[in-house]
Amino acid sequence: MKNIEKKPSVFHPKTTATSMKTQFSKPKLLVLVVLYKKMISESPTISTLLLQHRDLFEVELVIWDNSPEKCPEAQIHELEKEFGQFQYRWTAENTWLSKLYNQVLAAHTYDYALLLDQDTEIPSYYFDKLSEALFKSPKVALFLPLVLHKEKVVSPGSWVYFKGKHWKKIKTGVIPAKNVLAITSGMVISAKVFCTHQMKFDERLSLYGIDTGFMLNFSKFEKQLCVLPIKFDHDTVLWSNPSADVMLGRFRNLKSTWPKILSDRPVARMLVYFYSMAVSFKLALKYQDARFLK
Template sequence: MKATMNRGESLKPKLIVLVVLYKKTISASPTISHLLLQNKTLFDLELVVWDNSPEPCPEQEVAELSAAFDQFQYISTPENVWLSKLYNQVLRSNTYDYALLLDQDSEFPEYYFDKLNAAVLGFPKISLFLPIVMNNRKVVSPGSFVYFKGKHWKKIQTGAIPAKNVLAITSGMVISVKVFLAHQMKFDERLNLYGIDTSFMLRYSKFEEQLYVLRIKFDHDTVLWSNPSADVMLSRFRNLKGTWPKILSDRPVALVLAYFYSKVVSLKLALKYQDLRFLK
C-alpha cells in the first residue's frame, strides 16, 4: 500500500471504497444504491466490491456498476473469506489516501461525500472519520468502551474528539493510509466477524490521539440489535463470546469481568429463548 498525496501536488484525495456483499446481489444492495447517488467528482475514487456470496453476481450487474466508476474491482470468493482477512488484503494491495469500509445494507444521505471531503481536507492530521450509525433511532456507533464492553452514547458528539475509549463499527469507517504505514496496523485476523471493530479501535487509540465524528447519520441493521431466532442468536453469541479472550488479552481485569458478564448474558438468553444451549 502507499499514499497518493505525497508529492506536494494539489490532488484530490484518493478514496478507495470497499463494499462487502454476502448472499445479496449488487442491485439489491442499499449501500451500492446510495453510493451511486454521491458526488463522485470530489475524490479520486475507486470502488472495490468483494462478494462473499456462494454464487457471483450476474455479469450484467457487474458490468453496469463498472461503467459507473472510472476505477472498479469485483472480487468473488464463494469460500466466504473472513472480514478481517479481506479488509487487510484490500488495504495492503492498493494505493489510496483514505479507505471507506461498508457493508451491504447501509443507507446514508446524498451529501455524504461532500461532508467527508470537507472533513478530510479540513483535518488532515486526523486519521479516522466515523459516521453516526443509527438502529431503530438509537445511536449504536460510535460508543464508549467501559471496563470491558461497549456502551451506547446518551449524547451524540461530533467533530474532532479524543480517540481513547471510543468504539465504532467498521461499516462507515474512513481510515487514512497513514494508520497502516506509520503504525503497521492491520485488522486482527484471529477474528472472523465480531470483535474486529473493537480490536481495531482499541489499537488505534494507542497510536492516535483524535478521531473525527461526521455530522452524518447512517441507517444500519445487524443481527445482535434485532430479534433473531434462537439458532442464529446462539451462533452469533458464541462468536462474540469467543472474541473477548483475544481482544482483552492485555487487560487481565477486563478479561475476568467479561467472563462473568458472559455467564450473566448466557443465563438471560437461555431464559429468553427457553433454550439450555446458551448455558453450554
C-alpha cells in the first residue's frame, strides 16, 4: 500500500484525468474521507459510500485518519479490496483540515474531488444525481448537496455583509456563485479550481472558517455553481446544545478565524468585531460563564 507523497509547495494536481482520457471515459472522482477518533467500521460516511453506484465513476478513495490510534489493519484491508485505487493515511498529531485537503488534492490525478467528513449518511442515489449534474453542466466547477440540520437548510447559505445566513427557500440547479456559502462535507470540486485558478484552502485556519474562506475565494474565479437536488442530514456542535467547555473552545476557534477570512474586507472585519462581542455576551449569559467574555 502506498503512502501519500509529499509534494512541492507549488499547488496544483499532477494533471486532470480528463487530459489523459477519451471523450467516452468515466470521470475520475477522488473521494477524501477524514476520520477522527472513529474507526472505518464506525463511520456512516464509509458504510453509505459503499452503497453508491461507483461504476458511474473511476473512483479513488483516500482515508485520512486523524485519530490518536491507527485503525485496525483488518478494516483497512477490507476497504482496500472494495476499491481498485485506495490509500490510508494516519497522522496521530491531528493534521489541520486545510493542510490535509491541500496535500491530498495536490498529490493526485482526478477530474473532480469529493470531500467528506466521517458522520455523513450519503443518500443511495448521490452518485447517480452527481453523474447526471456533471453531464448537464460540464463547465461548472463546484457541486453542492443540500445539508440539513433538523429539517433546516444549513448549507448552502448566503453571505450577508460579514456573516452567513440560512436559506429560507431551497434553490437547486446552476446558480450564481457570488455570496454563496457551503460546508465542505459533500462538496464536489473540479480539478480546474486547483489547476487553472491555483486555489488552495487557507492553511491559517485549522477547523472553522475553512469552508467560508474557500467559498468567498471561489466566487472570485467562477461565476456559477450547482446545487444538487440531494439532501444530507448533518449535525455539528455549533448547531446543537453542547457543554460550556466544548462550546467555549469551538467559539474561540471560530472567533479567531474571522479576521483571517476578512483580511481583505476592512469594513466587514470591523462589523464582525462588534458582532463577535455581542455573541460573546449572549453565550456568557446563556452559560452563566464569564470565560466567553475573555
